[in-house]
Amino acid sequence: MPKIEIDGKPVEVPAGTNLVEAAKLLNIEIPTYCYHPGLTVVGSCRMCQVEMEQNGRTSVVLGCNTPAADGMKVITTSEKVHTLRASALEFLLQNHPLDCPICDDAGECDLQNYYMRYGLHDSRVNLLDKIHKHKVHDVGPTVVLDSERCVLCSRCVRFCREVAGVDELGIFGHGMQSELMNPPGKRLENDYSGNVVDLCPVGALTDKDFRFKRRVWYMERTPSVCTGCSRGCNINIDWEIERRYKDPQRRIQRLKPRYNRMVNEWWMCDRGRYGYHAVDAPDRLTAPHTRSETNGQGALTVDLVLQRAAAKIKAAVSKNGPKSVAVIASPHSSNEDLFLLKSLFVDTLKVDTIDINVSKEETGKQDEILMKADLTPNRRGAEEFGFHSGKNGGMSGDDILSGALDGDYDVLIVVHHDLSRLMGPKELAKLDQRCDYILYLGTHENGTVPVADDVIPLAMSAEREASYTNFEGRVQKTAKPFEPRGQARDEWSIWQDLAQLLGIPWKYASAADVFDAMGNSVPSFKGLTWEGLGNSGKMLAGVPEPAYRKVQSSKPLPAY
Amino acid sequence: MSATPNVSGGVRFLSRNFGLPGQTGIESAMKRGAYEMLKRAVAMKPEDVTALVKASGLRGHGGAGFSAGMKWSFVPKDKFPRYVCVNADESEPGTCKDRLILEYDPHLLLEGALICAFAVQAERIYIYIRGEYFYPWRVMEQAIAEARAKGLIGQNILGTGWSCDVQLATGAGQYICGEETGLIESLEGKKGWPRLKPPFYPAAIGLWGKPTIVNNVETLSFVPRIFEIGAEAFAGMGSPKNGGTGLFSLSGCVKNPGVYELPMGTPLQTLLYDLGGGICGNRKLKALIPGGSSSHILKAEECENLKLDFESVAAAGSMLGSAAVMAIDESVSIPRLTLWMARFYAHESCGQCTPCREGTGWILRLVTRILEGRGRKRDVDDLFQIADNIDGKTICALGQAVAWPTKSYVTKFRHEFDALVKE
Numbered sequence: 001m002p003k004i005e006i007d008g009k010p011v012e013v014p015a016g017t018n019l020v021e022a023a024k025l026l027n028i029e030i031p032t033y034c035y036h037p038g039l040t041v042v043g044s045c046r047m048c049q050v051e052m053e054q055n056g057r058t059s060v061v062l063g064c065n066t067p068a069a070d071g072m073k074v075i076t077t078s079e080k081v082h083t084l085r086a087s088a089l090e091f092l093l094q095n096h097p098l099d100c101p102i103c104d105d106a107g108e109c110d111l112q113n114y115y116m117r118y119g120l121h122d123s124r125v126n127l128l129d130k131i132h133k134h135k136v137h138d139v140g141p142t143v144v145l146d147s148e149r150c151v152l153c154s155r156c157v158r159f160c161r162e163v164a165g166v167d168e169l170g171i172f173g174h175g176m177q178s179e180l181m182n183p184p185g186k187r188l189e190n191d192y193s194g195n196v197v198d199l200c201p202v203g204a205l206t207d208k209d210f211r212f213k214r215r216v217w218y219m220e221r222t223p224s225v226c227t228g229c230s231r232g233c234n235i236n237i238d239w240e241i242e243r244r245y246k247d248p249q250r251r252i253q254r255l256k257p258r259y260n261r262m263v264n265e266w267w268m269c270d271r272g273r274y275g276y277h278a279v280d281a282p283d284r285l286t287a288p289h290t291r292s293e294t295n296g297q298g299a300l301t302v303d304l305v306l307q308r309a310a311a312k313i314k315a316a317v318s319k320n321g322p323k324s325v326a327v328i329a330s331p332h333s334s335n336e337d338l339f340l341l342k343s344l345f346v347d348t349l350k351v352d353t354i355d356i357n358v359s360k361e362e363t364g365k366q367d368e369i370l371m372k373a374d375l376t377p378n379r380r381g382a383e384e385f386g387f388h389s390g391k392n393g394g395m396s397g398d399d400i401l402s403g404a405l406d407g408d409y410d411v412l413i414v415v416h417h418d419l420s421r422l423m424g425p426k427e428l429a430k431l432d433q434r435c436d437y438i439l440y441l442g443t444h445e446n447g448t449v450p451v452a453d454d455v456i457p458l459a460m461s462a463e464r465e466a467s468y469t470n471f472e473g474r475v476q477k478t479a480k481p482f483e484p485r486g487q488a489r490d491e492w493s494i495w496q497d498l499a500q501l502l503g504i505p506w507k508y509a510s511a512a513d514v515f516d517a518m519g520n521s522v523p524s525f526k527g528l529t530w531e532g533l534g535n536s537g538k539m540l541a542g543v544p545e546p547a548y549r550k551v552q553s554s555k556p557l558p559a560y
Numbered sequence: 561m562s563a564t565p566n567v568s569g570g571v572r573f574l575s576r577n578f579g580l581p582g583q584t585g586i587e588s589a590m591k592r593g594a595y596e597m598l599k600r601a602v603a604m605k606p607e608d609v610t611a612l613v614k615a616s617g618l619r620g621h622g623g624a625g626f627s628a629g630m631k632w633s634f635v636p637k638d639k640f641p642r643y644v645c646v647n648a649d650e651s652e653p654g655t656c657k658d659r660l661i662l663e664y665d666p667h668l669l670l671e672g673a674l675i676c677a678f679a680v681q682a683e684r685i686y687i688y689i690r691g692e693y694f695y696p697w698r699v700m701e702q703a704i705a706e707a708r709a710k711g712l713i714g715q716n717i718l719g720t721g722w723s724c725d726v727q728l729a730t731g732a733g734q735y736i737c738g739e740e741t742g743l744i745e746s747l748e749g750k751k752g753w754p755r756l757k758p759p760f761y762p763a764a765i766g767l768w769g770k771p772t773i774v775n776n777v778e779t780l781s782f783v784p785r786i787f788e789i790g791a792e793a794f795a796g797m798g799s800p801k802n803g804g805t806g807l808f809s810l811s812g813c814v815k816n817p818g819v820y821e822l823p824m825g826t827p828l829q830t831l832l833y834d835l836g837g838g839i840c841g842n843r844k845l846k847a848l849i850p851g852g853s854s855s856h857i858l859k860a861e862e863c864e865n866l867k868l869d870f871e872s873v874a875a876a877g878s879m880l881g882s883a884a885v886m887a888i889d890e891s892v893s894i895p896r897l898t899l900w901m902a903r904f905y906a907h908e909s910c911g912q913c914t915p916c917r918e919g920t921g922w923i924l925r926l927v928t929r930i931l932e933g934r935g936r937k938r939d940v941d942d943l944f945q946i947a948d949n950i951d952g953k954t955i956c957a958l959g960q961a962v963a964w965p966t967k968s969y970v971t972k973f974r975h976e977f978d979a980l981v982k983e
Contacts, residue, residue: 043756044913046953060952065756087949091918124942129925152911171751171911174734176921178911 105203140188165553232470286486334466381469420447459484476537617803622776654884662696666703754956799825851881854961
């Protein structure tokens with residue numbers, strides 16, 4: 001562990017740590033463009049030059065390419081260092097088009113930030129002398145390139161080669177005419193293409209999905225977790241609900257990956273990144289539906305639906321026993337949802353016809369980088385609560401459905417699942433006939449809604465605080481940047497209200513309450529608390545932390 | 561190609577076989593003693609070969625003037641395989657000496673390269689020839705085929721059990737591929753972008769990450785000669801710390817431009833007036849560029865007593881570099897010379913690191929403006945300052961190659977620039 005000194009402050013860092021990272025530990029910023037901790041070091045931008053004194057000799061070194069060694073004294077505040085930074089900035093800005101007023105990156109652009117901090121020079125270049133390059137270059141389905149803004153840091157090139165393992169971007173030409181481009185015949189279309197926008201320190205690579213939608217300083221940032229698959233990548237939700245002129249329905253503006261060394265490091269896949277559109281999609285369920293006669297009694301509320309559901313369940317159980325109620329729950333639900341669902345139906349009502357799994361479940365592409373085939377965020381969590389198809393004597397979702405078709409149940413509760421994926425129209429109609437009461441809880445219009453007697457709208461992950469257990473057993477929580485759309489509700493609160501109507505006096509005020517109760521009663525959640533999950537999650541009790549794994553393609557290409 | 565090389569006067573030590581009939585063929589070359597020194601070298605221990613070269617004081621003739629034997633001794637002890645790269649990417653403006661060796665005595669180079677490969681126990685020699693050198697390429701190709709047929713290249717060379725192959729490679733005509741790490745990247749099939757330093761020496765981490773010796777054509781060609789006359793005699797030929805002779809490419813405003821072989825440390829006057837025939841039109845010498853376009857310019861009075869070796873030229877404030885001496889007479893406009901120089905470097909900058917990529921173009925733009933009569937007084941100061949901002953802040957030496965001349969042109973001939981700009 002080398003001990004070094006940066007600006008007079010001592011710090012001890014692991015061997016091999018470079019000066020940029022060492023300085024971060026002391027909250028000292030060494031500005032960089034080309035350096036990124038997840039990519040190889042190329043040292044081409046020259047922004048991170050610092051003065052370094054070792055063995056009595058002072059020299060200027062690159063912060064990114066100098067590993068800390070015992071006894072080093074690093075100076076980042078001297079006049080000389082300031083001049084070096086200013087001159088690197090002046091070079092980078094020489095041909096920069098200065099179109100910040102129309103640039104999406106304005107407000108989070110390192111050229112702007114560092115210019116304000118270290119540059120502040122008057123331009124020595126005549127505007128008419130600037131070199132012009134491609135202004136709107138379509139590099140792929142998700143990203144647009146503005147070559148004039150590019151500082152040729154090659155982060156995006158290295159990301160594609162080293163992490164995604166593809167050769168889809170390169171720097172062509174030489175000298176001042178160098179330009180970022182697709183190699184001939186290729187486009188930026190890998191599954192992780194959106195990351196190059198995050199990596200771009202300037203506004204050269206912009207996201208087609210976000211381009212010209214919002215100024216970044218109007219947005220709020222909420223740390224959360226992606227629920228697009230069972231990986232559970234850590235994300236930041238950038239949202240804005242005040243100034244939605246262009247697209248009034250759009251509350252989430254974009255998702256950005258959030259660093260978690262043990263899950264996704266700095267990256268996320270495009271499937272997760274652009275998956276947020278579902279939150280404000282036009283087919284969101286925002287109000288309860290019903291097919292029965294309530295319409296005359298004023299506006300239909302979730303409470304009214306719940307009262308009827310409670311009556312139906314009570315009647316069914318007292319008439320035909322708990323076997324007449326069946327629940328097809330979902331691994332899309334959070335730990336809290338599943339915990340209360342299980343407490344209510346399995347533990348209290350003694351319903352054993354309950355499961356989460358159905359065949360023909362939607363699966364996605366899987367790779368060794370981040371994407372998992374299982375598109376549900378909480379299958380592992382559901383298993384921890386005992387929802388195993390067929391195992392320990394229970395029934396699978398498919399068994400329950402075929403039972404329902406045979407008229408085995410009076411009440412069928414379906415959460416999230418789209419029954420039209422599992423059966424044809426004829427069977428659906430038969431199910432509708434054979435089942436006395438079907439209650440559907442979901443987020444979007446789907447094939448279950450037409451056959452359901454009552455429909456309750458649920459909040460989506462961006463609208464609620466909830467915890468999910470990823471495939472490795474890491475419990476992570478989402479945050480709630482804004483209220484659910486319309487009358488949509490947290491699923492666990494539905495079960496709580498239903499339980500109260502059935503005479504169980506639950507009084508959980510928040511997801512955190514439910515979670516802490518869970519920590520006391522479910523063995524695998526023992527010792528976990530809502531606060532304790534923090535921003536990067538915790539492993540289930542008894543599940544060891546997996547070994548660190550570098551998130552990258554199994555066939556990375558060599559650095560550019 | 562003319563049969564007679566343009567090497568006249570001076571000494572004929574390295575160049576003694578240039579232009580002799582049939583010299584590029586292996587038969588006549590061997591009659592004159594080619595590969596005899598290789599036989600002598602492979603009978604020695606590899607480390608003794610390195611020690612001998614070190615003792616001879618042989619310096620790199622590619623530009624940096626680094627001790628060749630020292631470079632060979634940097635190879636880590638237990639890292640294999642090892643490679644030797646012959647840098648035949650001669651492209652420094654004013655330099656045209658390696659071409660003569662490639663064209664007129666390819667077996668001398670091959671022998672030198674093989675001795676080097678034996679000294680560092682390399683398994684392969686790459687000869688990286690600049691893209692524009694078509695004819696030298698063909699000569700080398702022929703020479704390699706002949707040497708291979710004689711068993712001098714390949715498995716079990718001269719019965720020693722040591723095997724070494726030689727491969728020719730060509731660049732696509734980029735100046736930057738003459739930089740040793742740029743050359744290595746290019747050999748690996750990548751864009752010729754110089755590597756970030758540290759690691760400083762390819763001798764430890766070079767081609768394919770393996771120990772690699774990169775030497776200039778002329779440097780390696782001297783090696784057989786060292787074996788011929790002995791290290792002491794070789795060292796004695798030149799001036800202190802500068803062993804042997806050197807090929808000097810004389811160009812510019814001289815009556816007899818050409819390549820001249822002279823012992824290191826020869827006075828400039830000998831080269832310029834005795835061999836070069838003096839300045840064109842008997843005009844006065846105004847300035848001198850002693851080591852290729854990337855060296856500092858020297859005013860006439862600064863080089864009156866100049867000796868042509870690395871230390872003397874450095875003491876005068878410039879560098880011997882690749883020994884491309886360019887004479888500039890009083891009829892030449894220094895700002896125009898700056899334009900010529902800036903145009904070259906702006907075109908040849910690889911575009912990897914910021915100061916060089918942006919700075920070279922900026923210098924070109926400023927000089928163009930000054931010469932077009934649109935310059936402001938401030939532009940001359942900017943010219944110096946931009947060059948200063950590039951100097952030493954780049955990944956490779958190309959930054960210095962443009963910064964040094966620019967800075968010295970502006971400081972030493974400021975009045976010529978000032979005369980062109982309006983207030």
